[in-house]
Amino acid sequence: MAFDVAVIRQQFPILSRDIDGSPLVYLDNAATTHKPQCVIDAISHYYSYSNSNVHRGAHRLADESTKAYEGARDTVARFINANVREEVIWTSGTTESINIVAHGIAQQLNPGDQLLVTEMEHHADLVTWQQACATSGAELKVAPINDNGELNLDQFQTLLCDRTKLVAFPHISNALGTVNPITKMIAMAKAAGALVLIDGAQGIAHGDVDVQSLGCDFYVFSGHKVFAPTGTGVLWGRQSLLESWPVWQTGGEMISTVTYQSAQWNQLPYRLEAGTPHIAGVIGLGAALEWLSRQDLDGMRLHEKALMATATERAEQFEGLRIIGTAKNKLGVLSFLIEGGHPADVGFLLDRQGIAIRTGHHCAEPLMNRLGVPGTARASFSLYNTLDEVDALFDALKKVRLMLA
Structure with missing residues (x-):
């Protein structure tokens, strides 16, 4: 077409x-994209005909809702070329996705460790890593840009060292439109032994994200930037990392067994998804990416x-x-x-x-x-x-x- x-x-x-x-x-x-009629229809259909909680119901509506909800996970996995569907974690948006990673990395950092960001970060990225450093005693380093709004790759390289535990940067700057050379940046960071998180809030809508090819460890984005509802988002992470990543919230769904004394966490993706999710929004996100894929x-x-x-x-x-x-x-x-x-x-x-x-x-x-x-x-x-x-x-x-x- x-x-x-x-x-x-x-x-x-x-x-x-x-x-x-x-x-x-x-x-x-x-700031946010508008929604095609098919996304509006998908949300309306859910509330009109299938409205039910997912996973645990023993009736037809719950089964239909679960199939649509988990089908959206399959759609996201295909869209970004995830290795397995379990690597797709539902969140409320880019901000929560970054916070999940920051919450986990803060527990793994020691004084003297470093996190590296850039001068073009959105507050959701910058402030979240600031807090991770404040909690752990690690140091936040900031890679500079030039007056045109382009990252200085030489100085980015210089700031990387064996103490750099995680590097985070935007795919595309929300304030300037700068498209970062993320493939080069990821390769540099991985050579230093650092984990890499890409803020894909502005990158995802352009339909050219292949997380396996990129080689990053985390790619995060919001549904509402890609023609889907607000209050939806994705944390994609490598399965080997997410399987042991510290849990973000506790509650229903993310627990496999529980006693009055202790609990054991569920398997991926549910171990990082506590509570009743934004079911209609997730279904809308799946519809949005299916629509975009057809273009x-x-x-x-x-x-x-x-x-x-x-x-x-x-x-x-x-x-x-x-x-x-x-x-x-x-x-x-x-x-x-x-x-x-x-x-x-x-x-x-x-x-x-x-x-x-x-x-x-x-x-x-x-x-x-x-x-x-x-x-x-x-x-x-x-x-x-x-x-x-x-x-x-x-x-x-x-x-x-x-x-x-």
């Missing part, structure tokens, strides 16, 4: 909305590159606009400042014209401080955006510039 953005858009009900009389131009996809992913990636290239060209020609983050390899994000205008004002004035963007520091305050800016206006693109919407953004920005003059 050839990629056709018009056909794609017809499957997203919200994209037909007007905002104050203007057609919605949704350019806040790095022309090569055509999608070419379309997304065209959106980025056109937006960048328009931005470079726009008087009074400064792009923040000019890495050679970027995808999906255009962060910028308008001369004489605070990002919040720019966002407000764009919204009055039906253009939805994000403003602020994008949960990357230390990165903004590093770049010497208070925050940015951020337009972020997805497969359903069009070149006409890129034009609409810059036509609206012309009016913003006049209003700010």
